[in-house]
Amino acid sequence: MIKVIAKNYIKKDKIEEVLQATKELIEATVKEEGCIKYEMYQDIKDESILTMMEEWESMDALKNHSNSEHYRRIVPIIGEYSEKAAETNLYKKVI
Amino acid sequence: MIKVIAKNYIKKDKIEEVLQATKELIEATVKEEGCIKYEMYQDIKDESILTMMEEWESMDALKNHSNSEHYRRIVPIIGEYSEKAAETNLYKKVI
Numbered sequence: 001m002i003k004v005i006a007k008n009y010i011k012k013d014k015i016e017e018v019l020q021a022t023k024e025l026i027e028a029t030v031k032e033e034g035c036i037k038y039e040m041y042q043d044i045k046d047e048s049i050l051t052m053m054e055e056w057e058s059m060d061a062l063k064n065h066s067n068s069e070h071y072r073r074i075v076p077i078i079g080e081y082s083e084k085a086a087e088t089n090l091y092k093k094v095i
Numbered sequence: 096m097i098k099v100i101a102k103n104y105i106k107k108d109k110i111e112e113v114l115q116a117t118k119e120l121i122e123a124t125v126k127e128e129g130c131i132k133y134e135m136y137q138d139i140k141d142e143s144i145l146t147m148m149e150e151w152e153s154m155d156a157l158k159n160h161s162n163s164e165h166y167r168r169i170v171p172i173i174g175e176y177s178e179k180a181a182e183t184n185l186y187k188k189v190i
Contacts, residue, residue: 003136005100005146007184023190041098041186051100051186089102091136091146095118 001036002062003091004054012048014081021077022050028070034061048083062090096131097157098186099149107143109176116172117145123165129156143178157185 010018022040029038036055043049056062065071079086105113117135124133131150138144151157160166174181 002139003148005148019189026190039188040190042189044097044185044187049184050189051184053098053100089144089146090139092139093134094114094137094145095121095135 001093002056002059003093004052004056004062004088005091006052006054006086006088008050008052008078008086009083010048010050010078011081011083015047015050018050018078018081021074021081022052025070025074028068029065032061032065032068034058035065096188097151097154098188099147099151099157099183100186101147101149101181101183103145103147103173103181104178105143105145105173106176106178110142110145113145113173113176116169116176117147120165120169123163124160127156127160127163129153130160 008018019040026038026040029035034057036057038052038054041051041053043051054062056065103113114135121133121135124130129152131152133147133149136146136148138146149157151160
């Protein structure tokens with residue numbers, strides 16, 4: 001299982017737009033093969049930090065996701081509404 | 096539910112020590128009241144990034160954790176073995 005943490009730093013006046021765009025991205029993504037979990041979280045102290053927490057069965061499933069129509073259309077929109085580049089880490093569980 | 100992502104940047108020659116210390120911390124923590132999940136992940140591309148992913152029933156449960164004997168004893172050890180300060184975010188699910 002591959003866990004992805006994608007931490008986005010959103011412009012304060014674009015949070016609602018990103019939440020709307022993300023809703024559509026999530027609805028399409030959870031139907032993808034190999035998608036275990038795909039959820040958006042908001043930092044309790046800083047509402048402009050919106051982090052996608054994902055779980056994928058394999059690297060292939062994750063690669064297919066990044067080639068999907070909805071990913072290619074929506075993720076750049078989130079990028080446009082960001083203050084700075086997202087921090088994305090791919091993880092494996094160790095303990 | 097409160098989700099905590101604690102991203103640690105470990106000195107390359109101290110990874111094993113941190114994994115050992117973390118094992119003990121996890122064994123004690125999962126027994127705590129209100130602890131839903133408490134797991135250590137390693138970045139696939141950079142083995143020195145070790146991130147604790149936690150789920151707690153409430154802020155009170157999380158506060159009790161940070162006052163626990165094992166937390167107060169072990170977390171500073173992880174700090175000593177770190178290149179720079181950890182990045183810890185507390186999250187709530189939004190979508």
